[in-house]
Amino acid sequence: MSSGVAGECLTTRSALAAALPWLTRHAVVCANGHISRWACALGDRPDQFYMIGSMGLASSIGLGIALVAPERPVCVIDGDGNLLMNLGSLAMVGALAPQRFLHLVLDNGAYASTGNQATISRRVALEEIARAAGYRCTARVRDAEALVEWLGRFAVASGPALLLIETVPDDGGPAPRIPLATRALAARMQAALTAGNSSARAERS
Numbered sequence: 001m002s003s004g005v006a007g008e009c010l011t012t013r014s015a016l017a018a019a020l021p022w023l024t025r026h027a028v029v030c031a032n033g034h035i036s037r038w039a040c041a042l043g044d045r046p047d048q049f050y051m052i053g054s055m056g057l058a059s060s061i062g063l064g065i066a067l068v069a070p071e072r073p074v075c076v077i078d079g080d081g082n083l084l085m086n087l088g089s090l091a092m093v094g095a096l097a098p099q100r101f102l103h104l105v106l107d108n109g110a111y112a113s114t115g116n117q118a119t120i121s122r123r124v125a126l127e128e129i130a131r132a133a134g135y136r137c138t139a140r141v142r143d144a145e146a147l148v149e150w151l152g153r154f155a156v157a158s159g160p161a162l163l164l165i166e167t168v169p170d171d172g173g174p175a176p177r178i179p180l181a182t183r184a185l186a187a188r189m190q191a192a193l194t195a196g197n198s199s200a201r202a203e204r205s
Contacts, residue, residue: 033113056085094134
């Protein structure tokens with residue numbers, strides 16, 4: 001499934017600004033670099049984890065969360081360079097098939113954090129690789145209207161689902177650096193997941 005409608009080009013910042021309001025119930029894991037920095041600047045939450053330094057591993061961490069807390073929806077916000085570095089995670093997600101797993105890939109065709117060197121994502125259909133690996137729902141979008149339309153579908157779909165969002169590099173500088181250390185980020189995510197699990201058990205009792 002895909003959307004070929006072309007509207008105003010999305011940047012990392014504008015794509016995240018459109019997507020984050022749909023993810024308030026999700027535990028969110030953001031890829032390192034500009035994605036994490038913009039997600040934090042646009043609306044930091046205790047249940048958002050920002051990768052710092054470990055390129056490619058956001059999807060693996062998100063999968064781990066989905067497996068240990070299956071009642072909590074999980075969203076991984078990835079970049080094309082990050083995902084290309086760890087394509088094996090697509091196969092693992094497809095094989096284990098967490099039902100409440102949403103994978104957003106912001107594809108600007110570049111390694112933005114190191115100078116916008118080109119990736120190969122424009123020649124490799126990452127959403128098709130995900131579909132072949134076992135993701136139940138995949139799509140590609142190019143503008144904010146299509147992004148919101150598909151997020152509305154995928155946020156409630158039985159996953160795993162992957163939505164590739166074509167973007168262009170942001171104008172100007174990146175958002176500020178993450179103001180929290182990695183251990184603090186991990187601790188608050190763990191606390192948020194524990195609180196969420198307790199709430200879910202209380203609702204069932």
